[in-house]
Amino acid sequence: MSNTEQTGQAGRSEEAGRAAADEQSLGAAGERLSTAPDQDPEPASAGLPALGFVGWIRWFWRQLTSMRVALILLFLLSLGAIPGSLIPQNGVDETKVAAFKKSHETLAPIYEKLQLFDVYSSVWFSAIYILLFVSLIGCIVPRTGQFVGQLRSRPPAAPKRLTRLPAYTTWRTGATPEQAREAALRLLRKNRFRAHAAGDAVAAEKGYLREAGNLVFHIALIVMLVAFAAGQLFRSEGGKLIVEGDGFANTLSQYDDFRSGSLFSLDDLSHFSFELKRFTGTYEATGPQRGTPRTFEAGITYSEDGGPDKEAVVRVNEPLEVDGAKVYLIEHGYAPVVTVRDGKGEIVRRSPVPLLPLDANVTSQGVVKVKDGYRDKNGKRDQLGIPLFFVPTFAGEGQGQMFSVFPALVDPRLSVSAYHGDLRADSGVPQNVYQLDTSKMKPFKDANGEILKKQLKPGETFTLPDGAGSITFEREVKEWASFQISQQPGNGWALAGAVAAILGLVGSLFIQRRRVWVRAVEGEDGVTVLEMAGLGRSESAKLPEELAELAAALHSVAPTAPPAPADDAPANDAENRDAAGHDPVDDGAEPAEEAVPAEGASQ
Amino acid sequence: MIIAAANENLAHISNVLVYSAMAVYTLAFLAHIAEWVLGSRSKVGRTAAALTVPAGGAAAAPAVQVRGKQAAGTAVLDEPTIVTRGAAGARNVPDGPGAAAGDEKGDLYGRVAVSLTTLAFLLEAGGVVSRALSVQRAPWGNMYEFSLTFSTVAAGAYLAFLLAGKNVRWLGLPLVTTVLLDLGLATTWLYTESDQLVPALDSYWLWIHVSTAIFCGAVFYIGAVTTLLYLLRDGYEAKVARGETPGAFTRSVMERLPAAATFDKFAYRVNAAVFPLWTFTIIAGAIWAGDAWGRYWGWDAKEVWSFITWVAYAAYLHARATVGWKGRKASYIALIAFACWLFNYYGVNLFVNSLHSYAGVE
Numbered sequence: 001m002s003n004t005e006q007t008g009q010a011g012r013s014e015e016a017g018r019a020a021a022d023e024q025s026l027g028a029a030g031e032r033l034s035t036a037p038d039q040d041p042e043p044a045s046a047g048l049p050a051l052g053f054v055g056w057i058r059w060f061w062r063q064l065t066s067m068r069v070a071l072i073l074l075f076l077l078s079l080g081a082i083p084g085s086l087i088p089q090n091g092v093d094e095t096k097v098a099a100f101k102k103s104h105e106t107l108a109p110i111y112e113k114l115q116l117f118d119v120y121s122s123v124w125f126s127a128i129y130i131l132l133f134v135s136l137i138g139c140i141v142p143r144t145g146q147f148v149g150q151l152r153s154r155p156p157a158a159p160k161r162l163t164r165l166p167a168y169t170t171w172r173t174g175a176t177p178e179q180a181r182e183a184a185l186r187l188l189r190k191n192r193f194r195a196h197a198a199g200d201a202v203a204a205e206k207g208y209l210r211e212a213g214n215l216v217f218h219i220a221l222i223v224m225l226v227a228f229a230a231g232q233l234f235r236s237e238g239g240k241l242i243v244e245g246d247g248f249a250n251t252l253s254q255y256d257d258f259r260s261g262s263l264f265s266l267d268d269l270s271h272f273s274f275e276l277k278r279f280t281g282t283y284e285a286t287g288p289q290r291g292t293p294r295t296f297e298a299g300i301t302y303s304e305d306g307g308p309d310k311e312a313v314v315r316v317n318e319p320l321e322v323d324g325a326k327v328y329l330i331e332h333g334y335a336p337v338v339t340v341r342d343g344k345g346e347i348v349r350r351s352p353v354p355l356l357p358l359d360a361n362v363t364s365q366g367v368v369k370v371k372d373g374y375r376d377k378n379g380k381r382d383q384l385g386i387p388l389f390f391v392p393t394f395a396g397e398g399q400g401q402m403f404s405v406f407p408a409l410v411d412p413r414l415s416v417s418a419y420h421g422d423l424r425a426d427s428g429v430p431q432n433v434y435q436l437d438t439s440k441m442k443p444f445k446d447a448n449g450e451i452l453k454k455q456l457k458p459g460e461t462f463t464l465p466d467g468a469g470s471i472t473f474e475r476e477v478k479e480w481a482s483f484q485i486s487q488q489p490g491n492g493w494a495l496a497g498a499v500a501a502i503l504g505l506v507g508s509l510f511i512q513r514r515r516v517w518v519r520a521v522e523g524e525d526g527v528t529v530l531e532m533a534g535l536g537r538s539e540s541a542k543l544p545e546e547l548a549e550l551a552a553a554l555h556s557v558a559p560t561a562p563p564a565p566a567d568d569a570p571a572n573d574a575e576n577r578d579a580a581g582h583d584p585v586d587d588g589a590e591p592a593e594e595a596v597p598a599e600g601a602s603q
Numbered sequence: 604m605i606i607a608a609a610n611e612n613l614a615h616i617s618n619v620l621v622y623s624a625m626a627v628y629t630l631a632f633l634a635h636i637a638e639w640v641l642g643s644r645s646k647v648g649r650t651a652a653a654l655t656v657p658a659g660g661a662a663a664a665p666a667v668q669v670r671g672k673q674a675a676g677t678a679v680l681d682e683p684t685i686v687t688r689g690a691a692g693a694r695n696v697p698d699g700p701g702a703a704a705g706d707e708k709g710d711l712y713g714r715v716a717v718s719l720t721t722l723a724f725l726l727e728a729g730g731v732v733s734r735a736l737s738v739q740r741a742p743w744g745n746m747y748e749f750s751l752t753f754s755t756v757a758a759g760a761y762l763a764f765l766l767a768g769k770n771v772r773w774l775g776l777p778l779v780t781t782v783l784l785d786l787g788l789a790t791t792w793l794y795t796e797s798d799q800l801v802p803a804l805d806s807y808w809l810w811i812h813v814s815t816a817i818f819c820g821a822v823f824y825i826g827a828v829t830t831l832l833y834l835l836r837d838g839y840e841a842k843v844a845r846g847e848t849p850g851a852f853t854r855s856v857m858e859r860l861p862a863a864a865t866f867d868k869f870a871y872r873v874n875a876a877v878f879p880l881w882t883f884t885i886i887a888g889a890i891w892a893g894d895a896w897g898r899y900w901g902w903d904a905k906e907v908w909s910f911i912t913w914v915a916y917a918a919y920l921h922a923r924a925t926v927g928w929k930g931r932k933a934s935y936i937a938l939i940a941f942a943c944w945l946f947n948y949y950g951v952n953l954f955v956n957s958l959h960s961y962a963g964v965e
């Protein structure tokens with residue numbers, strides 16, 4: 001017993017030492033009440049000597065080190081997650097990272113070195129959680145094996161002194177010891193304990209689901225991590241802007257932008273196509289939050305693998321799920337239909353022009369670029385660049401700058417100017433479709449040399465000077481919606497893992513694993529002495545209550561025997577204490593209040 | 604327009620109810636103070652007596668007697684009596700008698716305080732419900748509404764514990780104090796006119812995710828208060844056990860509180876019981892984020908801090924199962940975990956730029 005006290009773990013309090021010593025005094029009975037790695041199957045009742053110093057050290061080492069390491073790693077994991085929430089992250093918002101780098105010139109390189117802009121994919125963060133998961137696996141494997149072993153073996157036999165257990169009761173009964181044990185066995189089994197008779201006592205155990213739940217929880221964590229990792233590696237994600245009436249087929253060339261995980265291959269793209277029929281946005285019309293969006297709905301038809309068309313509505317919170325991919329509604333805007341005529345009055349272009357929203361009221365901006373087909377009045381080929389500025393609801397004449405006052409299409413205006421020359425579309429520099437490179441272009445000017453600009457109502461036309469053609473704002477404004485199409489395999493596994501984790505946790509935290517022993521022996525006076533005791537893990541307020549109920553039930557089958565004639569004390573405790581002899585091996589530290597009945601009988 | 608007017612009316616009613624609740628909580632606060640002030644100071648020394656070690660060396664085991672539910676027809680005298688025995692090494696100190704400590708007047712004030720708290724809780728709950736009706740959605744669209752619901756749930760949980768016969772009267776004063784603080788913050792800094800939600804928040808996951816989040820917070824809060832009291836009381840007991848004499852005021856307060864072991868157990872139960880729900884909350888949030896933003900987990904500040912909170916509570920549960928980390932050290936972790944929760948709630952909403960920027964506070 002003193003062996004463990006000599007291990008002298010740094011920081012171990014005196015209390016813990018005493019607790020450990022006490023745990024030992026229970027002998028094998030208190031062991032394996034959880035699944036701590038344990039390789040020495042010791043004889044159940046032999047107690048301490050068989051375990052030996054080394055056995056205990058090993059037991060402690062496993063229990064202690066692994067849990068400690070897990071604890072420290074959990075700590076580090078939460079600490080390590082903090083900087084990522086305070087410093088802008090590449091994976092979350094790249095523009096913010098750029099802004100941060102600009103304004104912190106000395107700090108930024110240091111942060112960069114420490115991977116603080118990519119905390120969650122950094123080497124050090126990965127190291128912490130990989131270590132944690134190695135530790136976790138190293139913990140689960142032996143624990144699972146041990147748990148299976150426990151399920152196969154029987155609850156350990158009763159400790160010598162049941163009085164030492166956290167909950168205890170005793171009484172003398174008229175039933176024979178065999179009858180009492182038989183009744184106890186039946187009762188415990190009826191209460192779904194695993195019970196068996198061992199020597200002069202019945203040993204029973206219940207609550208194995210706690211351990212099972214705990215193992216399921218930890219295994220589910222691994223499943224979730226693996227699913228998450230697989231999702232990252234095989235994921236793909238792309239964006240596409242679609243004007244009402246247009247469609248999209250899920251091939252790489254159709255995406256506006258596309259990203260994928262390192263193990264993704266193009267064959268993995270799911271096969272489907274869809275068409276945006278109609279986009280509807282509604283907005284708060286009055287009150288202080290006037291203009292706040294209320295609903296966004298994209299009505300689409302889609303088909304899977306060339307199958308029949310189906311209708312669906314995609315909303316902000318309700319993606320379309322099709323063939324393993326999810327189609328999310330991301331953004332929306334207006335696409336006024338604009339007609340461009342050349343010097344000869346021929347239509348060179350008539351199409352909706354998707355414009356980029358600039359503010360919450362959808363003041364928008366964009367460009368029409370006419371690369372081919374335009375000829376000026378002399379029939380000479382030229383290129384046109386037409387910057388557009390659009391408001392769905394015009395503030396009214398004389399309101400200064402042209403800004404929208406409401407996001408819905410109430411009183412639209414289109415402001416137009418025009419440039420001609422070289423669009424530099426072939427310059428090799430990737431072009432922004434919403435911006436015009438005017439370095440090789442000339443604006444159309446009025447007689448005073450001012451850049452010509454005109455504000456159009458629907459149906460109005462802006463005629464370019466010198467018969468260079470015209471630009472018409474048609475009486476049609478379409479809406480566009482942008483979609484994100486994501487594929488992330490492993491989500492099902494992640495979800496299953498999550499559900500299993502919660503169920504496991506519930507089992508682990510709400511179920512108490514506990515043992516009950518019932519000993520029935522013939523006392524010195526020939527009357528049967530019955531003892532019951534319960535043992536659980538530390539947080540066991542329910543244990544005495546449960547034992548009380550079991551005792552009451554057993555008591556109704558094996559009621560108290562009439563007091564021995566020689567004895568004048570009527571209470572059970574006092575009566576039994578009289579009969580008890582003190583165990584000489586014991587250290588005599590027994591508290592006075594403790595009931596110590598029928599000790600000698602167990603030997 | 605009639606509907607709009609009715610809604611404005613309801614919003615107004617909600618505000619009136621909340622202010623009334625604050626007034627009644629203030630009365631409850633005063634009643635608790637009276638309970639403590641009037642409470643008897645004479646019953647000191649129980650701890651010291653209990654900690655006086657008998658000649659044998661080990662601390663005395665408490666002879667707590669638990670009776671089982673009696674089977675019909677069994678004579679009471681015959682019932683076997685269960686003797687419980689504290690874990691070795693535990694200080695077997697009895698719980699204090701409560702704030703009133705046997706003083707009749709003090710106890711009366713204590714009861715008045717509980718009644719007032721109940722009334723205030725009902726008023727506040729009415730405020731939440733009328734707010735919800737006025738906006739015709741779950742009343743969790745901004746921080747004002749969170750704070751309102753948060754303190755309502757905390758008070759409700761406390762009353763539910765009382766109703767279930769748990770010994771939690773000691774929680775009354777700290778609870779009412781924080782509820783008042785929370786409401787004060789809510790009605791001044793965080794106040795937002797009642798209004799509808801932006802589309803991203805408009806989902807049935809709002810009901811699931813946010814309601815469980817608020818519930819977890821309220822219960823974690825109770826766990827944290829208990830943990831704090833545990834640390835204070837444990838320090839006191841340790842001092843007494845060393846044979847030192849704490850000041851009269853400390854002694855007067857501490858002696859009336861439950862034993863450290865009781866606090867510790869209650870705190871563990873509360874924290875452990877909500878941990879699975881907190882896990883569920885985070886997962887529900889991830890599912891919602893998957894629908895709303897197209898990714899389940901994007902390390903957004905709110906997500907990060909939910910994760911940190913989760914890991915911190917997991918560390919706490921591990922610490923409880925780790926020899927040498929039980930007791931005070933585990934309690935520190937529990938407090939850190941709750942601090943993480945608080946930061947996630949106030950800090951992230953107010954100071955950190957996050958997708959979850961629904962604070963409604965400019």
Ligand code: HEM
Nearest residue numbers: 034066067070132135136139214221508509917920921924
């Ligand atoms: C991803 C990290 C981990 C998390 C989130 C986690 C979480 C948890 C939780 C919530 C419990 C329940 C506590 C209880 O039953 O009172 C638990 C128990 C446990 N964990 Fe972990 N754990 C993690 C890693 C580990 C590792 C690496 C080990 C092995 C060294 C481990 C070993 C245990 C053991 C033995 C228990 C049972 C404690 C008991 O029965 O009281 N865990 N864990």
